[in-house]
Amino acid sequence: MASDDDYAAFLDRANEPTSTTTNSTSTQHQQSGFTTKTHDTSSPIPTALQNIESVYISEADEEWVPVSLNLDHGAKELDVSSFAKVVGRPSKNVEELETKQFDPRGQYGDVIGAVEKVVGKQDVKVFRVELGGARCEYWVVGVLEVKRVVGAKVGAVES
Numbered sequence: 001m002a003s004d005d006d007y008a009a010f011l012d013r014a015n016e017p018t019s020t021t022t023n024s025t026s027t028q029h030q031q032s033g034f035t036t037k038t039h040d041t042s043s044p045i046p047t048a049l050q051n052i053e054s055v056y057i058s059e060a061d062e063e064w065v066p067v068s069l070n071l072d073h074g075a076k077e078l079d080v081s082s083f084a085k086v087v088g089r090p091s092k093n094v095e096e097l098e099t100k101q102f103d104p105r106g107q108y109g110d111v112i113g114a115v116e117k118v119v120g121k122q123d124v125k126v127f128r129v130e131l132g133g134a135r136c137e138y139w140v141v142g143v144l145e146v147k148r149v150v151g152a153k154v155g156a157v158e159s
Contacts, residue, residue: 037088043068043148046118054110056138058156064111065154067139071147078143083127086149087139093130102126102138115140115151124151134159 039045049066056062069086071078084091099112103126115124119142129137134157141151 037069038065038067038153040068040070043070043150046150048114048117049150049152052111052114052152054108056108056154056156058158059134060155060157062155064152067141067149067151067153069149071143071149078125078141078149080127083125083139083141083149087129089129095128095130097126097128099124099126102128102140108140111140111152115142118142118150119144131155 045066045068049068052064052066054064056064071082071086080094080096081091083096084094087094103109103112112124123142125141127139127141129139131137136156136158137153138156139151139153141149141153143149
């Protein structure tokens with residue numbers, strides 16, 4: 001049987017913040033055991049997105065992470081196909097959701113509002129990205145005139 005100290009150490013490790021690693025071209029963020037690109041270094045994160053303090057409630061209860069990625073695939077607007085290219089996932093694993101469908105109880109109004117502040121209310125899109133098994137990500141994003149996808153994303157575990 002494990003001691004109280006072992007259990008306390010386990011809880012301390014479990015409650016450590018998620019890590020962010022940086023390389024020369026992008027920032028990667030690890031949540032729930034998976035890693036996706038969240039930031040191109042040539043694409044700064046707008047200030048309004050840097051201080052989102054909200055948690056997405058799922059089996060993983062993850063914090064929202066600001067994103068800013070270059071939209072250099074010649075896309076005129078953000079749809080499932082162009083978004084899938086930006087995040088490096090097959091289109092079949094990406095679906096677009098209506099804001100009300102994603103947040104029917106208004107729990108994530110602060111996240112949606114922060115993205116609206118940057119890209120405009122009419123330009124906010126929500127995407128669900130299937131990662132495998134019970135893991136997925138939700139992205140609340142929009143496109144700036146300078147061909148950048150900006151917003152916030154969160155990992156979720158839904159079984």
